[in-house]
Amino acid sequence: MRAMAGKTLYDKIWDAHLVSEQEGESILYIDLHLIHEVTTPQAFAGLRANRRKVRRPDRTLAVADHNIPTEGQGLGVAAVADEEARLQLATLERNVADHGIEFFPMGDIRNGIVHVVGPEQGRTQPGMTIVCGDSHTSTHGAFGALAHGIGTSEVEHVLATQTLRQKKAKNLRVVIEGTPAPGVGAKDFALAVIGEIGTAGGTGYVIEYAGDAVRALSMEGRMTLCNLTIEGGARAGLVAPDETTFDYLRGRPAAPKGGAWDIALASWKTLFSDPDAVFDREVRIDASAIAPLVTWGTSPEDVVPVTGAAPSPEAFASPDKRASVARALEYMGLEAGQPIASAKVDVVFIGSCTNSRIEDLRVAADIVRGRTVAPGVRAMVVPGSGLVKAQAEEEGLDEVFRAAGFDWREPGCSMCLGMNPDRLAPGERCASTSNRNFEGRQGRGGRTHLMSPAMAAAAALAGHIADVRDYLR
Amino acid sequence: MKPFTRLDARAAPLPLANIDTDQIIPKQFLKTVEREGLSRGLFYDLRFDDAGKPRPDFVLNRPEYAGAGVLVTGDNFGCGSSREHAPWALMDFGVTCVIASSFADIFYNNCFQNGLLPVVLKPDEVQDLLGECQGGNHMVSVDLAAQTVTSPSGKVFTFQIDPSRKAKMLNGLDAIGETLTAAPDIDAWEARRALTHPWLERA
Numbered sequence: 001m002r003a004m005a006g007k008t009l010y011d012k013i014w015d016a017h018l019v020s021e022q023e024g025e026s027i028l029y030i031d032l033h034l035i036h037e038v039t040t041p042q043a044f045a046g047l048r049a050n051r052r053k054v055r056r057p058d059r060t061l062a063v064a065d066h067n068i069p070t071e072g073q074g075l076g077v078a079a080v081a082d083e084e085a086r087l088q089l090a091t092l093e094r095n096v097a098d099h100g101i102e103f104f105p106m107g108d109i110r111n112g113i114v115h116v117v118g119p120e121q122g123r124t125q126p127g128m129t130i131v132c133g134d135s136h137t138s139t140h141g142a143f144g145a146l147a148h149g150i151g152t153s154e155v156e157h158v159l160a161t162q163t164l165r166q167k168k169a170k171n172l173r174v175v176i177e178g179t180p181a182p183g184v185g186a187k188d189f190a191l192a193v194i195g196e197i198g199t200a201g202g203t204g205y206v207i208e209y210a211g212d213a214v215r216a217l218s219m220e221g222r223m224t225l226c227n228l229t230i231e232g233g234a235r236a237g238l239v240a241p242d243e244t245t246f247d248y249l250r251g252r253p254a255a256p257k258g259g260a261w262d263i264a265l266a267s268w269k270t271l272f273s274d275p276d277a278v279f280d281r282e283v284r285i286d287a288s289a290i291a292p293l294v295t296w297g298t299s300p301e302d303v304v305p306v307t308g309a310a311p312s313p314e315a316f317a318s319p320d321k322r323a324s325v326a327r328a329l330e331y332m333g334l335e336a337g338q339p340i341a342s343a344k345v346d347v348v349f350i351g352s353c354t355n356s357r358i359e360d361l362r363v364a365a366d367i368v369r370g371r372t373v374a375p376g377v378r379a380m381v382v383p384g385s386g387l388v389k390a391q392a393e394e395e396g397l398d399e400v401f402r403a404a405g406f407d408w409r410e411p412g413c414s415m416c417l418g419m420n421p422d423r424l425a426p427g428e429r430c431a432s433t434s435n436r437n438f439e440g441r442q443g444r445g446g447r448t449h450l451m452s453p454a455m456a457a458a459a460a461l462a463g464h465i466a467d468v469r470d471y472l473r
Numbered sequence: 474m475k476p477f478t479r480l481d482a483r484a485a486p487l488p489l490a491n492i493d494t495d496q497i498i499p500k501q502f503l504k505t506v507e508r509e510g511l512s513r514g515l516f517y518d519l520r521f522d523d524a525g526k527p528r529p530d531f532v533l534n535r536p537e538y539a540g541a542g543v544l545v546t547g548d549n550f551g552c553g554s555s556r557e558h559a560p561w562a563l564m565d566f567g568v569t570c571v572i573a574s575s576f577a578d579i580f581y582n583n584c585f586q587n588g589l590l591p592v593v594l595k596p597d598e599v600q601d602l603l604g605e606c607q608g609g610n611h612m613v614s615v616d617l618a619a620q621t622v623t624s625p626s627g628k629v630f631t632f633q634i635d636p637s638r639k640a641k642m643l644n645g646l647d648a649i650g651e652t653l654t655a656a657p658d659i660d661a662w663e664a665r666r667a668l669t670h671p672w673l674e675r676a
Contacts, residue, residue, distance in 0.1 A: 039556065042507070150579070256672035
């Protein structure tokens with residue numbers, strides 16, 4: 001029985017945050033609540049209607065990211081052209097002011113995509129529980145924090161109580177071992193995992209990523225891996241913290257300093273799964289066997305190596321699956337059996353909470369440097385935060401992208417979900433470093449192929465989906 | 474939250490797997506600061522053509538399914554974005570129960586915050602129900618207390634549901650009000666935590 005077995009990392013964080021049990025549900029304390037403009041207005045309205053206060057404004061951090069334009073941010077909210085977006089942004093400003101919540105407004109250099117800002121500021125720390133009204137909150141699991149997305153009713157619950165009512169999930173360990181080939185990185189690992197377990201394969205689980213290939217990833221890479229956990233159905237992904245984690249955090253604005261750092265570090269070093277911990281399920285992936293991956297269809301599980309082809313519906317046994325493959329091919333404008341590298345792209349998007357950090361931009365810039373975007377391709381880079389943008393500019397990456405023909409934008413969620421003016425026109429095909437290739441995700445009728453920043457850069461140069469290994473130097 | 478006890482309603486079949494919340498309610502409807510009125514965006518790209526005209530063949534546009542209170546659909550319904558606008562849009566449209574062979578975690582959880590009952594049936598039972606609902610009679614009964622779904626032809630399917638969630642749905646309880654009764658526990662937990670994790674207490 002479990003009583004004698006060791007604990008997983010998830011078990012440890014869960015147990016450490018358990019406030020009490022009520023009517024068969026656990027009340028779990030939340031250390032950090034990240035909020036943004038789109039999923040909070042109704043939550044604050046609920047607080048007001050019930051005359052409730054925010055319990056811990058100091059454990060709450062607000063950004064404006066989902067619907068902000070990626071140009072002219074310095075002009076302020078009043079200059080946002082979209083009337084509904086402007087009202088939503090103004091509503092957030094009023095709500096954070098009313099409740100004394102720290103806020104990085106649009107145009108502030110510290111503002112950006114919520115899942116870039118939290119880690120960058122050092123607000124995200126190992127062993128924490130972190131929630132946000134956004135499914136890609138799983139990103140923060142890269143630090144060994146239990147982090148997941150919630151709906152707006154739960155945002156209101158956390159604002160009012162600093163807790164969530166939860167049922168414990170099961171433990172799934174994904175072990176990735178081996179040395180990846182040049183041109184293969186964290187995004188390919190994540191797509192390989194989703195391709196392996198399916199888009200619902202992680203439902204009901206928290207995933208812990210382990211293995212030497214995960215250990216070898218930078219924090220940026222771990223964030224990409226954990227970010228995409230939700231696309232495999234699991235709400236949260238975890239990587240146990242180690243020296244890579246501690247090195248990243250040291251000196252960040254909200255990281256502990258001096259003696260407090262030493263106390264924190266001692267605590268963080270206890271955050272790992274015990275050797276005798278029992279996982280409900282384990283999946284193993286050989287990193288050395290992974291080729292650069294792209295999606296061909298309308299679910300993140302629709303993964304093929306860049307050297308592969310769009311599948312044929314007849315290759316699938318179940319009638320439902322055959323129908324859904326046929327539907328996806330039609331939507332994507334692809335023929336069964338068509339080599340995926342033959343798909344011409346209209347747009348290239350490098351950005352999103354999945355791949356907009358400095359390392360992502362460096363990798364893409366290395367591919368692009370001294371080369372030119374193919375004629376007819378609209379290519380854009382949207383850094384994840386004002387600080388990422390400034391760092392990239394200090395390194396001259398903006399010049400590399402601009403010289404090649406990329407548009408260099410201001411930070412935000414941008415074309416990942418197309419809530420702002422950055423979106424696809426019907427039928428446009430996009431090589432995208434984002435996280436969802438759903439029908440209409442990047443714009444009604446838009447066709448999204450998910451891939452790594454290096455692969456997206458290669459597609460921009462080639463004008464079609466291309467194997468980044470042909471562009472490595 | 475409105476309680477959910479029993480529902481006798483038309484059931485609309487939507488035999489697709491992996492319907493994500495972007496499809497349930499696309500991005501352009503997320504800029505509202507209200508919970509109400511979202512039915513106009515429900516399944517927008519499926520319901521309306523490029524010119525904004527209703528697609529006559531989409532199930533919720535067909536007159537025989539007008540006023541449907543139940544949606545019957547495939548695996549992994551509600552995957553993707555955590556947007557609670559998805560259950561809000563379904564509720565605003567009049568759908569208060571979704572029957573599927575599986576649901577994505579975040580959507581499933583969001584349903585219970587709003588009195589929208591997500592019912593998980595076995596895949597062959599869902600197939601059965603989809604088939605029946607595509608016939609001439611589409612009336613189903615959902616009884617939460619008994620944990621049963623009765624098909625148009627009178628077949629009875631039972632479903633499992635967590636007892637605490639069931640109780641909350643039956644009574645329409647306010648989760649925040651309930652948790653606030655545990656405020657002394659939260660106070661005590663915070664006080665202990667401040668001692669063991671002092672670096673988390675910001676000046």
